[in-house]
Amino acid sequence: MRFVKFVFIVNILFLNIYIVSAQSVVAFTKRTINLGKIALEDGTAIANFDFKSVGRDYLMIKNVSPDQDDVDVIWDKRIYQKGKEGVLTVSFEPQREGVFKRKITVETNGTKRNSFILILTGEVIKTGKEPVVKDEKKTIISAHKTSYPTTFKMSAASDKHEDANKIDVKETYQQLIFSVFEHGFAMTTRVIDFNRIRKGDKVTRTFKIKNNTGEKRDIYFAPLFEYIEYKATPKTLKAGEEGEISVTFDSKKCPIWGTHQKDFFLVTEVGSTAKNSPVICFQADIFEDFNSLTDEEKRVAPRATFETTLIDLGKIDSGTRQKIKFKFSNEGKNPLQIRKITPASDNLNIVYCDGKVATGEKGVLELELNPTKFSKGNYTDKIILQTNDPHNPTMELKVNWTI
Numbered sequence: 001m002r003f004v005k006f007v008f009i010v011n012i013l014f015l016n017i018y019i020v021s022a023q024s025v026v027a028f029t030k031r032t033i034n035l036g037k038i039a040l041e042d043g044t045a046i047a048n049f050d051f052k053s054v055g056r057d058y059l060m061i062k063n064v065s066p067d068q069d070d071v072d073v074i075w076d077k078r079i080y081q082k083g084k085e086g087v088l089t090v091s092f093e094p095q096r097e098g099v100f101k102r103k104i105t106v107e108t109n110g111t112k113r114n115s116f117i118l119i120l121t122g123e124v125i126k127t128g129k130e131p132v133v134k135d136e137k138k139t140i141i142s143a144h145k146t147s148y149p150t151t152f153k154m155s156a157a158s159d160k161h162e163d164a165n166k167i168d169v170k171e172t173y174q175q176l177i178f179s180v181f182e183h184g185f186a187m188t189t190r191v192i193d194f195n196r197i198r199k200g201d202k203v204t205r206t207f208k209i210k211n212n213t214g215e216k217r218d219i220y221f222a223p224l225f226e227y228i229e230y231k232a233t234p235k236t237l238k239a240g241e242e243g244e245i246s247v248t249f250d251s252k253k254c255p256i257w258g259t260h261q262k263d264f265f266l267v268t269e270v271g272s273t274a275k276n277s278p279v280i281c282f283q284a285d286i287f288e289d290f291n292s293l294t295d296e297e298k299r300v301a302p303r304a305t306f307e308t309t310l311i312d313l314g315k316i317d318s319g320t321r322q323k324i325k326f327k328f329s330n331e332g333k334n335p336l337q338i339r340k341i342t343p344a345s346d347n348l349n350i351v352y353c354d355g356k357v358a359t360g361e362k363g364v365l366e367l368e369l370n371p372t373k374f375s376k377g378n379y380t381d382k383i384i385l386q387t388n389d390p391h392n393p394t395m396e397l398k399v400n401w402t403i
Helices: 002-022 169-177 295-299
Strands: 026-028 032-039 045-053 059-066 071-074 085-092 098-108 115-125 180-182 185-187 191-198 202-211 228-233 242-250 258-265 279-287 304-306 310-315 322-330 336-343 348-353 362-369 378-387 394-402
Touching (some): 026 115, 045 115, 085 098, 085 115, 085 258, 310 322, 322 394
Antiparallel strands (some): 045 085, 071 085, 098 115, 185 202, 202 242, 228 242, 348 362, 378 394
């Protein structure tokens, strides 16, 4: 009898170990970040909470909820396979002086623990300096095609006013070329658009920068993502000197598919932070070139087959949450991967999705609709899936309902 009990206990222990190892698990590098002292006049401060999928199953960040309206969070709504890393970018907009503490609730698809609390702290101080004015303008002239202007449109003037209408060619050049001015630097753009990148390719973009701080500055970058490389030429800009910055996107190292956008900071001195560094944004659309597949590769490729791509919920009550399931199967010869799930709006929340489906197996995408915010009427929303099925790499799943 004791031996039977021992075997039973051992089996339970092994069962528990299996459950834990098979679940989705997220590991955050830090769960608390102190922004230190923030000048009220500097505006938005940004912190990055890095995380990694360490469970046996894939990870999904289902929802992120700050406890105050002065905090906003951006993250990639996608599937993180084991070992893949991600980041929650948190922006804090200071409204008044004083010490602050913000809580951010992160919900995942974890089976044992699916909710985590991140803490953002700091102190807002008033320095009395002029508030930072954000310039949202984009590139006026491409950094690759800049040149000194040769002709200008001038208003008619008499000879005695000729001197007043003379144009400083160099000054006009600066105004045309540099459209972004921030923290003492002039740049040709703040948005680096890599456009569509075929998975496996490397693409480089460059932009010009000028040091208007009045003192010598070194140009370097804090560690960001392993798939982004930077190079400043020259590495040190003298006061008033122009330089060039090249940014290279290595799509082979990037774990993300489809549209991808992130901000980073141009660090120009030791101790630079989000509060006193120019913000640069890069964006790309990563796709797989299925046209390069051979006939044999296409024959054995995965194939996603959905029972339906449209679910009509009919008439529903505005106070009742609705569960929605899209069922699919893999009729191909290799494993099917759901690489990215993109809701068209916040109406549909992703509850669960089978991120990898073996040949001949079935999977499910579970969604939830909270209709409390809708008035009477007819509604339609959709989810966009990106897969490794060369026949249907991008699919739209639609949901109709009536309140």
